[in-house]
Amino acid sequence: MLTRPEENGVKALPEDRARGALDRLALPANAAVILAVSGGGDSIALMHMAHDHLAARRPDVRLVAATVDHGLRAASADEARHVARTCQTLGIGHVTLRWDADVPAAGMQDAARQARYALLTELATKHRSPIVLTGHTADDQAETVAMRAARAEEGRGLAGIDEAALSARRIWFVRPFLHIGRRDLRDWLAAHGHDWIDDPSNDDRHFERVRMRAALAHDPQRRDALLAKAAHHAESRRRTAMQGAACIDDRTIWCKTEDGARFDPSGAAGMSGAAMTAAMAAELAWTGRLPRLADAARAERALAFCRTAPNGAGLTLAGCRLDKRGGTVAIAPEPRNRRAACERLFDRLLPSADWPLAGALACLHGTPPFPPPPFTNR
Numbered sequence: 562m563l564t565r566p567e568e569n570g571v572k573a574l575p576e577d578r579a580r581g582a583l584d585r586l587a588l589p590a591n592a593a594v595i596l597a598v599s600g601g602g603d604s605i606a607l608m609h610m611a612h613d614h615l616a617a618r619r620p621d622v623r624l625v626a627a628t629v630d631h632g633l634r635a636a637s638a639d640e641a642r643h644v645a646r647t648c649q650t651l652g653i654g655h656v657t658l659r660w661d662a663d664v665p666a667a668g669m670q671d672a673a674r675q676a677r678y679a680l681l682t683e684l685a686t687k688h689r690s691p692i693v694l695t696g697h698t699a700d701d702q703a704e705t706v707a708m709r710a711a712r713a714e715e716g717r718g719l720a721g722i723d724e725a726a727l728s729a730r731r732i733w734f735v736r737p738f739l740h741i742g743r744r745d746l747r748d749w750l751a752a753h754g755h756d757w758i759d760d761p762s763n764d765d766r767h768f769e770r771v772r773m774r775a776a777l778a779h780d781p782q783r784r785d786a787l788l789a790k791a792a793h794h795a796e797s798r799r800r801t802a803m804q805g806a807a808c809i810d811d812r813t814i815w816c817k818t819e820d821g822a823r824f825d826p827s828g829a830a831g832m833s834g835a836a837m838t839a840a841m842a843a844e845l846a847w848t849g850r851l852p853r854l855a856d857a858a859r860a861e862r863a864l865a866f867c868r869t870a871p872n873g874a875g876l877t878l879a880g881c882r883l884d885k886r887g888g889t890v891a892i893a894p895e896p897r898n899r900r901a902a903c904e905r906l907f908d909r910l911l912p913s914a915d916w917p918l919a920g921a922l923a924c925l926h927g928t929p930p931f932p933p934p935p936f937t938n939r
Contacts, residue, residue, distance in 0.1 A: 629680055693733070
C-alpha cells in the first residue's frame with residue numbers, strides 16, 4: 562500500500578545524526594555504494610538522505626539501489642517497479658534482485674534474510690562496491706533486544722544489531738540509522754513530500770517481530786530502556802573483543818599448529834578472566850568450525866581443563882579435541898567433526914564489534930586478513 566505524506570503534524574528528522582552517520586563512512590575515491598531499498602519508509606528515507614548528502618559531500622560516489630523481490634506477495638514486483646521509478650527521478654541506478662529458491666516451510670524470515678545477504682553481496686562484488694547500506698532503525702534495535710531478552714539470552718546477544726557486518730569476508734553491510742527512530746524517518750519523508758510503501762507483512766502477527774513491535778509501540782520508556790541496554794552491552798562486547806584479541810596476539814600464550822593451536826596456560830597468568838574467556842571462545846569456534854563464538858560456559862570449561870588437568874588428559878568440547886602434554890594444551894578439530902572442511906568462524910558474517918578477534922585469529926592461523934570496518938573513526 563502506497564503511503565503519502567500528510568501535510569500537518571510533521572516532526573523533522575534529526576538530520577545531524579543522519580549526516581554524522583554518513584560522514585563516518587570511509588569511502589574510497591569514485592566508490593560505488595549499494596543501497597538496500599525495499600520501498601518501505603526506512604529504506605526510502607535512507608535512499609533520499611544518502612543521495613542528498615553524498616551528492617553534496619562526495620559527488621564522486623555512485624549510488625546503486627537494489628530491491629530484493631522475494632516473490633512471496635503478489636504486489637512485490639509492482640513495489641520493486643515503484644522503487645525503480647523513484648530512483649530514476651533521482652538519477653540513481655536500480656536493480657531488482659529475485660529470490661528464486663524454494664520457500665522453506667519453517668524459518669521463512671531467516672531464509673529470506675540469508676538470501677538478501679547473498680544477493681546483495683553478489684551485487685556489491687559485481688559493482689566493486691565495498692559497502693551496502695541498509696535502513697535498520699532504533700526501533701529495529703529495540704525490537705531485537707526485546708526478543709532476545711524474552712528468550713533469556715544474555716551478554717553478547719543483548720548488544721542487539723551491530724552497526725556493521727562483513728559478509729563473505731569482502732562486503733560491509735552498514736546500518737547508519739540505528740540511532741534514528743522509525744517515526745522520525747517517516748516524519749522527514751512527509752516533510753519533504755516523499756512517499757513510501759507499507760508492507761502488509763509488517764502487520765502479520767504470525768511473526769514474532771511484528772508482535773514485539775506492537776507491544777513497544779505505546780511504551781516509549783521501555784523502548785528507551787532497551788536501547789540503553791543495547792548500548793551498554795555493545796560497548797562491553799567491543800571492549801571484551803579487544804581484550805580477547807590482545808590475548809590471542811600474545812605468542813607466549815598461543816601458537817599455531819598444523820590443524821589448530823597450542824595454548825600455554827603459564828603465559829596467561831597476567832591476563833584478565835574476560836580476555837581469556839573471549840580468546841578461548843574464539844579459538845574453539847575457529848578450530849571447531851562453529852557458526853558463532855563458543856558460549857562462555859564452554860570457554861571457561863576449556864580454560865579450567867587447561868589450568869588443572871594433568872598431563873595426558875584429554876577433553877572433547879565444541880567440536881574440538883583438547884590434549885594436554887608438557888603443561889600445554891593442543892586444540893584440534895575433533896576427529897568426528899564433519900564441519901572440518903566447512904567455513905571458518907566469521908567467513909560468512911563478521912559483526913564489526915568482533916573484528917579485533919577475527920583479525921587476531923587470522924594472524925594466528927596464517928589466513929588472509931579481514932577488511933577493517935568502513936568507518937573513519939573506529
